[in-house]
Amino acid sequence: PLREQCCGKSTKFKKIDDSIHKEHYDRMHQKLTQNEKYAKKMSRIRSKTVEPVIGTLVNFTNMKRVNTRGIKNANKHVLMASLTYNLKKYLRFIIKKTSVLAQVISLKQGKCFVFSKRAFSDFKNAIVSYSNIYNLNYN
Template identity: 40%
Template structure:
């Protein structure tokens, strides 16, 4: 059954809509006496902010990370207790600051070595490039949340959840676009678009209900 549907403007990414959907849907399910324990979604809804938000809401996320996520530079080992990285040559790359990436509008943590640490390193040319004198890189502020989510996604239960999403959630979109009039919305304005989407969801749910009864 479709329990929530809404049209959004196309000026933001899917992952920026997840928190609004979650707040609305959680109240609705609670009102119906239903307990919501986990959240399945595709990679488009992946972000550290969303993982942290879902954890705060008491929900387990099974959302595959986007391809750009990296837990740190290749070959560098993260020390969780001290919050620093250790390079392949054994040098400690300490945490420096938290900043907002203005391009992606996400919080990140910067790690940076000193020029003394990198001077004379046999890997300097491939690690630093031509002009840099010290190693500097940034990692998502929500690294721990990413790692917990990824562990769930890559587990046996995560594989089951992926199959469940592909077999029960994704076919709904195909049905809505092919049979319920959502291939193209010909109305003007977000309010009218929402009417079309709600009517399509109502038709879908009525069809399911009639089959069930």
């Protein structure tokens, strides 16, 4: 007798969906409604971590509209967008090795550096000339 009030005249049934994770949703909802400080903390964390990712996906990876048919193709679209986001993020963490090493040396250190460099080059030249003499005598 109440079907018309509940469903309306045109529909013949009313469907109520619950997720298999409903108890988790209910527990989280209860946590957020009971403790206001916890709710504010969680919303700050979410705004720093999740929402920038969603904004980037929507604005830069064509996620405003998914132009595919079927849930499988839509899942592929979302998966590819998230993959590109993660690859771009990963590329920012690759360390680039510099080909030239530059240092600032004080004047006092510079004098020691020049002296040690000269001493090292003299030592290297002595070893090279000794090995050349040794090779000539050996042959």
